[in-house]
Amino acid sequence: MNNKTIGFIGLGNMGGRMTRCLVDAGLTVLGYDTDTQRVKTAGAQVADSIAQVAAESGVVLLSLPDSKVVETVVEGAEGLLRHCREGQVVVDLSTAAASSTIRLHGLFAERGVQYIDAGISGGAAAAEKGALTLMIGGDEATVATLDWVFAPIASKVFHMGASGAGHTTKTLNNFLNAVSLCATAEVMVAGKKAGLDLHQLLDVLNSSSGVNFATQKRFPYIVDGDYLEGGLTGKLMNKDVVLYIDRVRELGVASLNASGPLASFGLQVALGYGDLISNKVVDAIGDVSGGVRLHQPL
Structure with missing residues (x-):
């Protein structure tokens, strides 16, 4: 086992971009994915199995769709x-359920392995530039030894607490992301039907109390037909909202605002946009509002 070899399992939309940043930084990365071409595209060495990744890596990074897949990779x-x-050290960069993360942390601890949860934010654009934000849970002393791993992929790293704290923080952030995206989509469809100039509407919102990430970073492009493809899909956003509902239930917090994004991204999935970027939620809302597209004439 080479302690300076990084194993990477799951080289999809985000994992592939992170792997490329690690490789470009001169680090040795051994990658495993069900699609071998993804590993080659990211510039990593190809592993034939999870067992090989474990045998030849000191640090193993996971970037997987959800806790069910993480549990299969870990406990299979x-x-x-x-x-x-x-x-x-195993670092889970997935968006996963904190309860599952805490349980897996205990299983790894029995084997003398540190399991670190690291939620990520910034999307594909930040992953491409190595400018992600990491929200980390787990042993603080272990996290302090991972600067050389995190530096090529993240510009901001926050240690949030014990195991599960990173994934909890990610879940809370993603819920606010979901709320702002679907609420802004609804407002922009309404603005379109009201005959407003959408760029001017965004200027007003971004100078007023309605400003949010979606008004600043997403809709200035979406109103011109650029959906910023490559980011989180509608299905994954819907999954993240459910993760939030489950987590706040575990914490004993009333979830009074989840119905909107749950309905919005559920609609996106139901109308066939689930595998497309979550920004397409605006088209789903437009479909049930008279066939509205922000970038097309009414």
Whole structure:
């Protein structure tokens, strides 16, 4: 096992971009994905199995769709728990359920392995530039040894607390992201039907109390037909809202504002846009509002 070799499991939309940043920084990355071409495209060495990643890496990074997949990779018959070694560090960059993360942390601890949860924010654009924000949970001393891993992929790193704190923070952030995106989409469809100039409407919103990430960073492009493809899909956004509902239920917090994004991204999925970027929620709302497209004449 080479302690300076990084294993990377899951080289999809975000994982592939992060791997490329690590490789470009001169680090040795051993990648495993069900699609081998993704590993090659990211410039990593190709691993034949999870077992090989565990055997040849000191630090293993995971970037997977959800906790169910993470649990399969970790607890499967040929998963990380079976092949990990004492002293290794596993960092989960997925958007996962904190309760699952905490449980897996305990299983890894029994084998002398540190399991760190690291929620990420910034989307594909930030991943491309190595400018992500990391929200980390787990052993603080271990996190302090990972600067050389995080530096090529993140511009901001926050240690949020014990195991599960990183993924909890990510879940809370993603819920606010979902709220602002679907609410702004609804407002922009209404503005379109009211005959307002949408760029001017955005200027007003961004100078007023309605300003949010979607008004600043998304809709200035969407109103001209650029949906910023490559980011979080509608299905994944819908999943994240459900993760939020589950987490606040576990914490005993009333979820009074989840129905809007749950309905909006559920509509996006139901209308066939689920595998497209979550920004397409504006088209789903437009569909049920008379066939509105922000960048097309009424």
